Amino acid sequence: MQQNLGGLFVAIGLIGLWFSSFGLTLMMPLDQVSPVLIGAAVWGRTFLHTGLFITAHDAIHASSFPQEHQWLKVWIGRIAVGLYAFLPYDQCCRNHWQHHAAPGQVGDPDFHNGVDVYLVQWYRKFIGEYLSGGQLLIFGGLSLGIGLMLHFWFQVAWLNLVLFWGLPLILSSWQLFYFGTYLPHRQGPLPRPETNNLALFPARPVNKFQQTSWLMYSFLSCYHFGTFHLQHHQAPHIPWYRLPLVRTEPETVARTTNTVSQ
Known part of the structure; x- marks a missing residue:
């Protein structure tokens, strides 16, 4: 809520x-x-x-x-x-x-x-x-x-x-x-939206600066819908500002998808 x-x-x-x-x-x-x-x-x-x-x-x-x-x-x-x-x-x-x-x-x-x-x-x-x-x-x-x-x-x-x-x-x-x-x-x-396929999710950036720069680019380019587009199709109920969590925490997709489908 x-x-x-x-x-x-x-x-x-x-x-x-x-x-x-x-x-x-x-x-x-x-x-x-x-x-x-x-x-x-x-x-x-x-x-x-x-x-x-x-x-x-x-x-x-x-x-x-x-x-x-x-x-x-x-x-x-x-x-x-x-x-x-x-x-x-x-x-x-x-x-x-x-x-x-x-x-x-x-x-x-x-x-x-x-x-x-x-x-x-x-x-x-x-x-x-x-x-x-x-x-x-x-x-x-x-x-x-x-x-x-x-x-x-x-x-x-x-x-x-x-x-x-x-x-x-x-x-x-x-x-x-x-x-x-x-x-x-x-x-x-x-790819088909197999929410448990962790290979679809790239690893975290190697350092904090790279991660921050990537997230800033992702946000400014199109509110994360460009860089996290696949994740959006896998979990369309996730709002735009939480898409980076799906990328870095793939278990979030399965957890929230199961919750919504119940």
């Missing part, structure tokens, strides 16, 4: 950070700050935007929510993907469960179709699974309407909107695709 409440606070915290950073960056006087600060703000907004999708992803798996309050996962998931790109939560759920049913195979909406196997082609196919023609119209209309409102009612500069709302969305989609889909799945189907 305490762990699930912690996950709920993490989800709410990420959404809160996204909102606060959105407001602060939209009002940033670009002519009075250095390009380095602007670049850092774009990166921060991109990372938090990716966090919205990760939050929705954990909601789909109900991995960060108390069992007695599962209705929270639906609402937080809807809010997260709505803020991300006005995406329909139900479609994201269907796509993601199809992905887990056949990862890196025919029927996986996140995988290439055998034709669009190269990076840019695969990215286009990946995005198309979540943004259909009709959804693109909804996305464009809502984005334009909100942008006009922010510009004329709150005097937000167009450049701020592009730099801290539009650009982070594009960069975030590439972050999710490249680190969370392309790199883990480019070799094809994943």
